[in-house]
Amino acid sequence: MTTQNTHKDKIGFQRIIAAFGVILFIGKIIAWKLTNSDAVFSDAMESIVNVISAFMGLYSLHLAAKPKDEDHPYGHGKVEFVTSGIEGALIAIAGLMIIYEGVHSLIVGKTLSKLDIGIWIIAATAVINYLLGYISIKKGERENSLVLVSSGKHLQSDTITTLGVVASLIIVYFTKIFWLDSVVALAFGFYIISVGYKIVRKSLSGIMDEQDPEILHQIIKILEENRRTEWIDVHNMKIQQFGANLHIDAHITLPWYYSLRDAHNEMEKMILLLANNIKRNIEFNFHMDDCKPVSCTVCQIQNCPVREKDFIKRVEWTSENVTSVDKHCAE
Numbered sequence: 001m002t003t004q005n006t007h008k009d010k011i012g013f014q015r016i017i018a019a020f021g022v023i024l025f026i027g028k029i030i031a032w033k034l035t036n037s038d039a040v041f042s043d044a045m046e047s048i049v050n051v052i053s054a055f056m057g058l059y060s061l062h063l064a065a066k067p068k069d070e071d072h073p074y075g076h077g078k079v080e081f082v083t084s085g086i087e088g089a090l091i092a093i094a095g096l097m098i099i100y101e102g103v104h105s106l107i108v109g110k111t112l113s114k115l116d117i118g119i120w121i122i123a124a125t126a127v128i129n130y131l132l133g134y135i136s137i138k139k140g141e142r143e144n145s146l147v148l149v150s151s152g153k154h155l156q157s158d159t160i161t162t163l164g165v166v167a168s169l170i171i172v173y174f175t176k177i178f179w180l181d182s183v184v185a186l187a188f189g190f191y192i193i194s195v196g197y198k199i200v201r202k203s204l205s206g207i208m209d210e211q212d213p214e215i216l217h218q219i220i221k222i223l224e225e226n227r228r229t230e231w232i233d234v235h236n237m238k239i240q241q242f243g244a245n246l247h248i249d250a251h252i253t254l255p256w257y258y259s260l261r262d263a264h265n266e267m268e269k270m271i272l273l274l275a276n277n278i279k280r281n282i283e284f285n286f287h288m289d290d291c292k293p294v295s296c297t298v299c300q301i302q303n304c305p306v307r308e309k310d311f312i313k314r315v316e317w318t319s320e321n322v323t324s325v326d327k328h329c330a331e
Contacts, residue, residue, distance in 0.1 A: 011058065013139060017151055018054035020132055024125045025051055035118035038105040039098075039165045039185040043122065046094035046158055046192070053087040053154055081203045081241075084150040088199030091154055091192060098161070098189030105182035112181065115173040119166055126162035129155045150199050157195040164188040215239055215246070216319055222277045223270070224317045229300045230254060230266050232291050233328035234317060245281040248274070253327055255299075256290035257306055263288050289327065297330035 028044035031037075133155030140148030168184035171177070205212075216239060223234060237250040252270060254263045271284045291299065296309035312330035315321065321328055 013136070013148065014054065014058045014151070017132060017136060017155070018051070018058055020128065021047065021051040021054045024128060027121055027125050031118045031121040034114040034121075035112050035169070036110065037112050037115075037118065037165070037169065037181055038101045038110060039168055039181045040118060040122060042094075042098040042101045042185055042189070043158075043162055043165045045097050045101075046091075046161060047125075049087075049090040049094045050154065050158060053090055054151065056083045056086060059083070085200050085203030087150050087154060088196045088201075088203060090196070091157065091199065092196030095189045095192030095196060098185050098192060102182040102186035102189060105185075106179055110178060112169075112172060112178060115169050119169045119173065122162055122169065123166050126159050126166060129162065130159040133159060150203075153195065153199060157192055161188045161192055212239065212241065213319070215241075216323070218278065219248070219274060220317050220319060220322055222274060223322075226273050227317070228266070228269065229302075231270060232295050232299050232301075233315065234270075234322050235327055236287075236325045237322045245283065246278070247283045247285070249285045249287075250322075251287045251289050253289045253291050253295060255301065255304070255306075256292075292327065294329040295327055298328050 025044065025047035028040065028047050032040045032044050133152040136148050136152030136155060138152075139145070140150075140152060164184045164187065168181040171184075172181050216237075219237075219239070223231075232253040232255070235251050235253070237248065239249075240247040252267055254266055258266070267286050267288055271286060274284075275282055293308040296304075296307050297312040298315045299307070299311060300314060315328045315330065
């Protein structure tokens with residue numbers, strides 16, 4: 001599937017999420033009117049966040065799909081981090097709303113009605129939400145879309161809250177202990193806040209270009225397992241994420257006596273190795289360094305015609321030395 005088709009596919013799925021968000025919100029409002037339950041009302045208010053987040057995600061996917069231009073030389077992919085962060089904040093606010101309503105009910109008290117009908121309506125929304133969330137997360141992980149993953153987690157967190165509401169309604173229905181409804185809502189309100197915090201934290205790390213240990217480990221593993229003797233070292237590596245795309249900066253140390261063509265061919269081999277083994281769009285900015293006398297201590301080229309120092313040991317590439325600004329040496 002081409003990149004353009006992948007974007008269209010993600011946008012189409014996000015439209016489905018947005019449409020279902022509106023339908024489920026209407027269903028929860030009906031359930032709230034029937035039951036007069038504060039827990040159901042809180043769940044309905046969280047669905048407003050679902051709807052807003054779904055349309056924000058749709059907008060960000062449209063924007064992220066736009067090609068690079070003069071004002072955005074790296075593309076528009078980082079908008080996914082922004083909208084995902086806003087979504088996480090909205091999730092946390094929904095959690096606070098649930099806590100507020102729960103505390104209010106405990107203090108004031110409230111009588112519920114038509115709980116049987118409300119239970120069936122809310123339970124149906126929970127099932128639909130979970131299935132949509134599961135599909136969204138899997139699709140987002142497969143296509144490296146933070147928006148779809150965030151939307152999926154939001155839908156599943158909403159499912160857990162909704163199930164809590166269903167459980168409280170069932171208990172209250174049989175026991176007539178109305179304050180239990182509020183206690184369950186409080187517990188899941190705190191859970192929702194924690195989910196929102198995690199999404200915000202991940203979004204901020206992307207905006208701030210925080211190093212992703214998993215991606216870095218994957219790249220180093222590929223290089224180490226397919227390492228060529230001509231690649232004396234790789235250092236000063238930096239990785240940026242722009243939505244589903246990666247930008248990799250690095251310095252590669254090559255024999256100083258190589259012609260420009262030979263050195264460029266070696267660099268191209270490293271670039272192709274990574275491009276063929278990482279299932280993401282990658283933009284490379286590699287810098288070729290010439291080897292220094294100190295590089296001889298780690299250089300594995302046999303019968304080097306210009307070696308100035310003895311080979312001491314092979315340096316295994318790790319997260320620490322590949323990201324270091326200095327060339328590798330054994331001294």
